[in-house]
Amino acid sequence: MKLSPHKHQQIRVKNSLITxxxxxxxxxxxxxxxxxxxxxDITNNSSxxxxxxxxxxxxxxxxxxxxxxxxxxxxxxxxxxxxLLNRYKRHKTDLVLTFIDPDSQPEKSRELNIDxxxxxxxxxxxxxxxxxxxxxxxxxxALLQLANAEERWVTFLTGHGERAPDxxxxxxxxxxxxxxxxxxxxxxxxxxxxxxxxxxxxxxxVLTAPAVLLLPGELELLKRYIxxxxxxxxxxxxxxxxxxxxxxxxxxxxxxxILVDSxxxxxxxxDPSFVLGSDYSAHxxxxxxxxxxxxxxxxxxxxxxxxxxxxxxxxxSATQSWSETGPIAGKIAFDADHDEKQGPLAFAYALTRPSTxxxxxxxxxxxxxxxxxxxxxxxxxxxVGNLDMGLRMINWLIHDDRFIDIPAKIASDKSLQLSTLSxxxxxxxxxxxxxxxxxxxxxxxxxKRKQR
Numbered sequence: 036m037k038l039s040p041h042k043h044q045q046i047r048v049k050n051s052l053i054t055x056x057x058x059x060x061x062x063x064x065x066x067x068x069x070x071x072x073x074x075x076d077i078t079n080n081s082s083x084x085x086x087x088x089x090x091x092x093x094x095x096x097x098x099x100x101x102x103x104x105x106x107x108x109x110x111x112x113x114x115x116x117x118x119l120l121n122r123y124k125r126h127k128t129d130l131v132l133t134f135i136d137p138d139s140q141p142e143k144s145r146e147l148n149i150d151x152x153x154x155x156x157x158x159x160x161x162x163x164x165x166x167x168x169x170x171x172x173x174x175x176x177a178l179l180q181l182a183n184a185e186e187r188w189v190t191f192l193t194g195h196g197e198r199a200p201d202x203x204x205x206x207x208x209x210x211x212x213x214x215x216x217x218x219x220x221x222x223x224x225x226x227x228x229x230x231x232x233x234x235x236x237x238x239x240x241v242l243t244a245p246a247v248l249l250l251p252g253e254l255e256l257l258k259r260y261i262x263x264x265x266x267x268x269x270x271x272x273x274x275x276x277x278x279x280x281x282x283x284x285x286x287x288x289x290x291x292x293i294l295v296d297s298x299x300x301x302x303x304x305x306d307p308s309f310v311l312g313s314d315y316s317a318h319x320x321x322x323x324x325x326x327x328x329x330x331x332x333x334x335x336x337x338x339x340x341x342x343x344x345x346x347x348x349x350x351x352s353a354t355q356s357w358s359e360t361g362p363i364a365g366k367i368a369f370d371a372d373h374d375e376k377q378g379p380l381a382f383a384y385a386l387t388r389p390s391t392x393x394x395x396x397x398x399x400x401x402x403x404x405x406x407x408x409x410x411x412x413x414x415x416x417x418x419v420g421n422l423d424m425g426l427r428m429i430n431w432l433i434h435d436d437r438f439i440d441i442p443a444k445i446a447s448d449k450s451l452q453l454s455t456l457s458x459x460x461x462x463x464x465x466x467x468x469x470x471x472x473x474x475x476x477x478x479x480x481x482x483k484r485k486q487r
Contacts, residue, residue: 085122089175096182098160099129105137105144106153116155116169123174148417157181162217167420172323180430186219187433190237192257194226195277196246198270198408205414208243211425214416220429227253233260238433241268243408244275254280261285264390264400266432270408273334285386286342287404290335291374292360294382294406295367298353308332308363310382310407312350312424318385320349320403320427326420334406335380343388349403350383382406385431401432 085093100123104116113134120132137144137153147154147165155166157174159181166173191200191208200212200222212222223234227249233240233256240260249257261267261284269285271278273293282288295307304311312328315321330350335358338346356378357369369375383405390400409415411425 085126085171086175089123089171090126092175092179092182093123093127096127096159096178099131100127100178101158102130102132103156103158104132104134104153105140105147105149105155106134107138108136112153119169119171119174122171162219167326167423170323176323180218180435183219183435186221187435188221188223188234188237189215189239189241189429189433190233191222191224191241191243192227192245193224194228195249198243198412200224200241203413206409206412208411208413210413210416211411211422214422214426215429218426220433227256232256233265239266239268239429241270242278242281243270244272245277248277257281258284261402264398266400266434267402267404268428268432269402269404270411271334271404271406272408273332273406282404285402285404286339286344286346287336287384288339289406290337290358290376290380292335292358293363294333294335294352294356294378294380295359295363296353296356296378298355304329306331306363307359307367310352310356314351314353316348316351318347318349320385320424320431324420324423324427326423328420328424329410329415329418330382330405330407331409331415332407333382335376335382336384336404336406337381338384342386344386344400344402345388347385347387348381348383349385350405351379351381354379356380398434401434403428403432 102120104113106113106116117132120130124130124132135143137149143149147156152167155169157164157166157177159178162181164177164181166177191197193199198206198208200208200215201224202209215222223237225233227233240257242257258281261281269278269281271282271289273289276289279288293308294310296310297307299305299307299309299311308331310330310333312330315324328350333352335352358374358376358380359367359369360373360375361367361370369377383403386400386402386404388400390398405428410418410421416422416425
């Protein structure tokens with residue numbers, strides 16, 4: 036059928052209109068994509084999107100969030116942080132991220148004690164949290180801590196030469212007390228010689244190794260507090276036996292000697308009495324915690340089988356450690372004939388048991404005992420992760436369970452482990468077998484065509 040010129044003209048107009056309509060549609064979609072965005076996470080465990088818990092938390096925060104990352108000009112690392120924060124920005128538009136090179140502000144870096152790995156400061160409502168490692172779990176938990184405006188009370192026992200929560204001496208806990216204050220946790224120092232009981236509004240009692248024996252009446256008050264379900268943080272020291280009665284009540288005892296760790300030399304520490312913590316047990320206190328902690332003079336602890344508490348080893352020394360009963364001087368070595376025990380040895384325990392301390396509502400009694408009180412002192416608080424570990428202990432002990440358990444976002448099937456033989460076979464197949472097959476196939480087709 037022969038088309039007339041008029042029919043050709045109609046077809047051209049029709050095709051032009053269709054093309055124009057498609058162009059308008061594409062331009063409209065492009066413009067809409069700049070105004071609105073939509074995403075779908077198709078990964079196996081939703082590793083590219085926020086959890087429901089994080090989204091709910093962001094929706095409950097009315098004020099702006101400011102995040103300052105003191106990170107060197109490393110494009111790859113800054114890009115990873117930006118990608119993570121962009122997930123938060125989709126649900127919290129007034130979240131502001133700022134990068135600062137620590138080398139450009141040396142005075143600020145010294146003030147904040149920023150190491151080579153950098154530091155991230157999260158600010159909300161005039162309060163701030165420091166993060167050495169950032170992922171969804173650590174950032175969401177930091178925001179949750181900052182959002183907590185309720186003031187809580189922690190009682191410190193004093194009057195017997197204990198470390199004071201407001202003291203300025205090297206062995207005192209003044210800096211730690213200030214950090215608690217910044218997080219709306221009030222540190223109250225009490226003396227049981229003048230106060231007949233532990234305040235009822237105290238969420239936690241902190242006992243540090245006293246320099247002198249407590250009076251019998253004071254010990255009875257402490258025992259009654261524990262038996263009635265009070266939460267306790269006990270920081271003891273090697274060779275200090277003034278709190279043996281409390282430790283026996285808890286079902287724990289100190290091992291003789293001082294815990295020494297020969298592996299500390301790997302971190303540039305020449306004093307073997309410094310114990311390093313890096314391999315942490317699975318517990319809410321240590322969940323997601325990946326920073327090394329330093330314990331200057333530590334006593335190993337042992338739990339009794341007859342304790343009424345459920346005991347979990349919270350901190351353990353390395354395999355190269357032991358409890359040294361002799362002087363820490365010169366060349367020392369493990370000696371099994373002098374009541375010394377080979378590591379790894381536990382030097383911190385977390386104890387729990389059901390309790391009805393409120394008189395009506397059953398709750399869980401929580402106790403942490405650490406064989407070193409120096410790790411939170413003014414002299415050592417700034418070492419690596421000591422402050423974070425202390426704050427984690429306090430928050431768990433006062434039942435601040437609003438810290439969210441964010442599941443680890445691990446991409447499955449992302450790596451393939453092959454043996455040397457498998458790699459060789461795959462390489463031989465790609466480099467030799469497949470090229471020969473292609474050449475053979477080509478030669479076969481060429482011969483068949485030539486024979487026609």
